[in-house]
Amino acid sequence: MDAEGWPIDMDERLRRFLFPSLTPAFLVRVVLVALCAYGFFGFVCTPFVIRGKSMESTYHDGGFDFLWKPHYLYSEPKRGDVVAISLAGEDVVYLKRIVALAGQTVAFKDGVLLVDGRPVAEPYVKGPCDWNLPPRTVEPDHVYVVGDNRSMPMEQHDFGQVSLHRIIGVPLW
Amino acid sequence: MVTRKKILAVLAVLLAAWAVWYFFPSRTRQVKRQFGSLSEWVSKDGPEGNLTMVNEATRADQFFAPRCAWEAPKYDLNGTVTPQEVSRYYFAGRARFNKLSLKFYDLDIRFPESRTARVNGTVRITGTLKDGDSVSETHEVECTLQKTHGKWLFSQVTVVEVLKR
Numbered sequence: 001m002d003a004e005g006w007p008i009d010m011d012e013r014l015r016r017f018l019f020p021s022l023t024p025a026f027l028v029r030v031v032l033v034a035l036c037a038y039g040f041f042g043f044v045c046t047p048f049v050i051r052g053k054s055m056e057s058t059y060h061d062g063g064f065d066f067l068w069k070p071h072y073l074y075s076e077p078k079r080g081d082v083v084a085i086s087l088a089g090e091d092v093v094y095l096k097r098i099v100a101l102a103g104q105t106v107a108f109k110d111g112v113l114l115v116d117g118r119p120v121a122e123p124y125v126k127g128p129c130d131w132n133l134p135p136r137t138v139e140p141d142h143v144y145v146v147g148d149n150r151s152m153p154m155e156q157h158d159f160g161q162v163s164l165h166r167i168i169g170v171p172l173w
Numbered sequence: 174m175v176t177r178k179k180i181l182a183v184l185a186v187l188l189a190a191w192a193v194w195y196f197f198p199s200r201t202r203q204v205k206r207q208f209g210s211l212s213e214w215v216s217k218d219g220p221e222g223n224l225t226m227v228n229e230a231t232r233a234d235q236f237f238a239p240r241c242a243w244e245a246p247k248y249d250l251n252g253t254v255t256p257q258e259v260s261r262y263y264f265a266g267r268a269r270f271n272k273l274s275l276k277f278y279d280l281d282i283r284f285p286e287s288r289t290a291r292v293n294g295t296v297r298i299t300g301t302l303k304d305g306d307s308v309s310e311t312h313e314v315e316c317t318l319q320k321t322h323g324k325w326l327f328s329q330v331t332v333v334e335v336l337k338r
Contacts, residue, residue, distance in 0.1 A: 052309045087295040087313040087335060089279025094311070094335070133338070145336065158311070160336035
């Protein structure tokens with residue numbers, strides 16, 4: 001409806017949508033939307049690009065995702081979660097899977113993950129793995145993280161226990 | 174005419190401000206520039222001749238102090254090296270790569286003393302070896318730089334062990 005109550009045709013609606021009048025109210029709406037988008041995508045749900053193959057075949061090199069940061073506001077990290085781990089800042093982060101929690105022992109024997117001495121089924125691991133790692137206990141306030149790509153040599157793969165305060169969120173999908 | 178004079182005056186002020194910003198950088202920008210220069214020095218886009226590599230390798234003393242302490246347990250690299258030793262590592266390491274890229278992120282720069290900078294950052298090294306294999310390494314690093322003869326030189330580099338096996 002226009003100001004006098006007459007119906008507005010579609011062309012006019014489309015024109016107003018695509019070429020809105022630069023009224024103060026419109027500019028306020030634009031600024032609010034921009035601020036909300038900046039806050040949401042800058043601090044709550046940050047877009048990121050995956051570089052590297054340590055999480056193949058779950059996450060592929062060059063893939064795109066969002067980092068959902070509030071995930072652990074009301075819950076604790078648990079085994080099987082894929083988490084983002086901060087380094088010096090948040091521009092570049094590690095993406096790894098939690099395989100053991102504080103107090104548990106972790107080991108690899110002929111490629112099989114052992115937690116507290118028991119083998120763990122890992123359907124997300126594709127390809128052959130021949131890793132061997134003696135048992136070690138995860139320190140308090142730490143979790144043990146490993147990438148899903150176990151077909152690469154163990155020496156070339158960054159994994160191990162990490163402090164909980166470095167976990168900054170989870171990928172959205 | 175008055176308007177044109179005003180515009181020229183504003184442009185002159187802006188140009189002067191830019192010149193001061195560019196030619197008299199703050200300490201933080203000087204340190205950031207040194208990291209940028211180090212990235213350029215290490216990175217290469219394709220194969221290069223031995224002569225070029227030798228020439229580049231001799232520039233190590235523009236980046237590293239006469240004695241630079243390294244601590245990188247993952248690579249069994251612990252101890253103090255001279256720029257000459259860095260040059261040798263540079264030459265040997267670089268010769269193995271067709272492409273090499275070194276970039277720094279999240280640089281947090283502090284100055285505990287006027288001629289000392291402590292920097293915490295993330296370094297990412299990617300490249301393609303001559304046999305075609307690709308390399309991708311990401312680490313958190315802590316560096317100390319000392320200002321010597323007007324240049325910020327690396328005197329300590331520590332690779333932080335974020336993931337402890």
